[in-house]
Amino acid sequence: MKRVEITDKAAEVVRQLKAKHGELIFHQSGGCCDGSAPMIFEKGEMYLDDSDVHLGNVEGVDFYMHQDQFEYWKHTHLTVDVTEGRGASFSLEIPLGLRFLIHSRLLTEEESLFFNSK
Amino acid sequence: MSYSKPKFKERYSNFINGEFVPPVGGEYFENTSPVDGTLIAKYPRSQKEDVENAVAAANAAKEAWGNTSATERATLLNKVADIIEENLEEFAVVETCDNGKPIRETLNADVPLSVDHWRYFAACIRSEEGSATELDQHTLSMNIKEPLGVIGQIIPWNFPLLMLSWKLPPALATGNCVVLKPAEQTPSSATLLMEKIADVFPPGVLNIVHGFGPEAGKPLASSPNVDKVAFTGETTTGQLIMQYASKNLNPVTMELGGKSPNVFFNSVMDADDAYLDKAIEGAVLFAFNQGEVCTCPSRILVQEDIYDAFMARVIERTEAIVQTSPYDINSMVGAQASNDQYEKIQSYFKIGREEGAKVLTGGEANKLDGELANGYYIKPTILEGHNKMRVFQEEIFGPVVCVTKFKDEAEAIAIANDTLYGLGAGVWTRDAHQLYRIPRAIKAGRVWVNCYHAYPAHAPFGGYKKSGFGRENHLMMMSHYRQTKNMLISYDKNKLGFF
Numbered sequence: 001m002k003r004v005e006i007t008d009k010a011a012e013v014v015r016q017l018k019a020k021h022g023e024l025i026f027h028q029s030g031g032c033c034d035g036s037a038p039m040i041f042e043k044g045e046m047y048l049d050d051s052d053v054h055l056g057n058v059e060g061v062d063f064y065m066h067q068d069q070f071e072y073w074k075h076t077h078l079t080v081d082v083t084e085g086r087g088a089s090f091s092l093e094i095p096l097g098l099r100f101l102i103h104s105r106l107l108t109e110e111e112s113l114f115f116n117s118k
Numbered sequence: 119m120s121y122s123k124p125k126f127k128e129r130y131s132n133f134i135n136g137e138f139v140p141p142v143g144g145e146y147f148e149n150t151s152p153v154d155g156t157l158i159a160k161y162p163r164s165q166k167e168d169v170e171n172a173v174a175a176a177n178a179a180k181e182a183w184g185n186t187s188a189t190e191r192a193t194l195l196n197k198v199a200d201i202i203e204e205n206l207e208e209f210a211v212v213e214t215c216d217n218g219k220p221i222r223e224t225l226n227a228d229v230p231l232s233v234d235h236w237r238y239f240a241a242c243i244r245s246e247e248g249s250a251t252e253l254d255q256h257t258l259s260m261n262i263k264e265p266l267g268v269i270g271q272i273i274p275w276n277f278p279l280l281m282l283s284w285k286l287p288p289a290l291a292t293g294n295c296v297v298l299k300p301a302e303q304t305p306s307s308a309t310l311l312m313e314k315i316a317d318v319f320p321p322g323v324l325n326i327v328h329g330f331g332p333e334a335g336k337p338l339a340s341s342p343n344v345d346k347v348a349f350t351g352e353t354t355t356g357q358l359i360m361q362y363a364s365k366n367l368n369p370v371t372m373e374l375g376g377k378s379p380n381v382f383f384n385s386v387m388d389a390d391d392a393y394l395d396k397a398i399e400g401a402v403l404f405a406f407n408q409g410e411v412c413t414c415p416s417r418i419l420v421q422e423d424i425y426d427a428f429m430a431r432v433i434e435r436t437e438a439i440v441q442t443s444p445y446d447i448n449s450m451v452g453a454q455a456s457n458d459q460y461e462k463i464q465s466y467f468k469i470g471r472e473e474g475a476k477v478l479t480g481g482e483a484n485k486l487d488g489e490l491a492n493g494y495y496i497k498p499t500i501l502e503g504h505n506k507m508r509v510f511q512e513e514i515f516g517p518v519v520c521v522t523k524f525k526d527e528a529e530a531i532a533i534a535n536d537t538l539y540g541l542g543a544g545v546w547t548r549d550a551h552q553l554y555r556i557p558r559a560i561k562a563g564r565v566w567v568n569c570y571h572a573y574p575a576h577a578p579f580g581g582y583k584k585s586g587f588g589r590e591n592h593l594m595m596m597s598h599y600r601q602t603k604n605m606l607i608s609y610d611k612n613k614l615g616f617f
Binding site: 033 | 276
């Protein structure tokens with residue numbers, strides 16, 4: 001069972017970025033402007049510690065979110081997708097004229113038991 | 119009255135060392151208008167080398183500029199203000215074209231407010247004094263404010279000219295040189311400004327570099343030759359910029375958004391008068407600038423005994439919003455700034471519905487006709503639910519508000535503060551006790567009391583909690599761009615006697 005998944009289209013972009021940049025991570029942003037969107041960086045670029053929750057791995061890329069934000073998100077399932085767009089952050093897909101985005105749905109009862117009773 | 123899309127050149131350059139220079143790598147990106155999806159112009163896709171050239175120019179200029187008199191600096195800031203004011207309409211139309219916001223707002227808010235910020239800091243630097251204290255009869259402590267040197271500024275796309283005008287004047291007034299990167303969604307008004315003021319400042323004092331975040335933003339934010347970085351944006355980039363600053367041991371200021379509560383106590387409906395009318399407008403201000411405001415009042419909290427009556431009025435007023443061509447002076451809500459924002463907002467409608475939020479009005483994209491069919495329009499939307507829903511907790515950055523009710527003061531404060539952020543808040547009441555006590559209890563840097571969305575240059579603005587730190591506007595802003603030189607002077611001719 002997975003908390004976070006990825007669409008084929010987004011997975012293709014991830015593969016493209018991996019070929020160029022090597023190992024990557026996703027970090028879900030919050031806040032202004034380009035916030036509330038997942039960002040992709042080279043592994044090691046962003047300082048991560050126990051305050052970052054590891055939600056899963058999509059297309060070989062670990063997906064993290066800050067624990068404070070996770071508290072408000074933990075009842076939802078996430079799917080990483082990609083669309084045409086232009087972000088102002090440091091996320092690596094931006095020069096391609098693309099932006100990752102998140103589609104969310106509620107966890108099913110079964111998923112909720114599995115993830116949130118751990 | 120209606121305006122039309124302004125004319126642009128085919129492509130533009132960076133502004134470095136007083137000149138317009140093409141990007142070293144020769145690459146450009148296409149900037150389109152969210153109004154109708156058409157091409158505006160090509161802008162430099164700058165890389166590290168371009169940023170380094172700009173930072174070097176700023177460093178070369180900083181000594182002389184830092185020693186320029188306050189009189190001279192203020193005069194130049196005032197000159198910029200005059201030039202923007204003389205070309206107000208031109209700036210307004212360019213801003214509407216690039217960002218998608220209605221011309222009514224750019225003419226009456228973005229551009230005039232920008233002018234005022236330049237003038238305000240010109241006045242501040244002239245009227246400021248340092249301090250001197252006689253610590254004892256032989257010892258004088260003198261505090262002299264010195265510029266930091268070179269400032270890197272990264273600004274967002276929601277108020278392109280205004281955010282530039284929040285950040286540049288205090289840095290320049292205090293004797294710093296600046297390298298500024300506009301957001302790649304909205305590079306046009308910064309470029310127009312450079313064309314108009316190219317000769318105002320000595321070369322290198324003010325530099326503008328265009329490009330994408332990972333290619334141009336990161337080298338600026340992490341440059342060891344920059345003395346401070348000021349950023350407006352979101353939390354993940356905020357953390358990265360602080361990481362880079364920690365390597366350089368540089369100060370930073372961060373403005374990272376919010377999920378601002380707008381709280382309406384029952385006394386607002388004690389009479390059906392001008393004040394109630396103002397309060398209803400205050401609730402509908404969530405749609406101002408398409409909701410693309412860090413302080414968007416995106417959570418409405420209404421006391422339960424007036425909830426139905428008050429919300430009926432708010433819905434009625436929201437449904438009266440005119441959404442047409444942003445160039446039309448009657449348009450009240452324009453286009454979202456980009457396709458990814460447009461899609462993100464719609465993904466929130468979906469999860470909001472799944473979580474059980476009830477759509478009171480809107481809740482979908484607004485497909486406009488003709489030339490506007492390719493623009494990014496969203497219907498002003500009111501969602502009803504509870505504060506634990508994700509739509510109540512995340513910055514949607516669209517014309518979307520979430521509404522819930524509260525019983526009493528304690529519950530209002532608890533809901534207002536149940537958020538990761540603390541940038542803005544609104545409190546509406548006719549009760550004199552509440553209008554002091556409630557704002558004090560809300561953990562936010564700006565609490566509007568019986569008003570909302572006013573941004574005078576003279577009032578400090580900034581966040582609590584995950585909304586960032588440091589302040590913008592107000593003369594206190596100047597302290598964020600300076601360090602204190604303390605001269606400790608002895609007038610005693612006698613030695614200490616230790617050696």
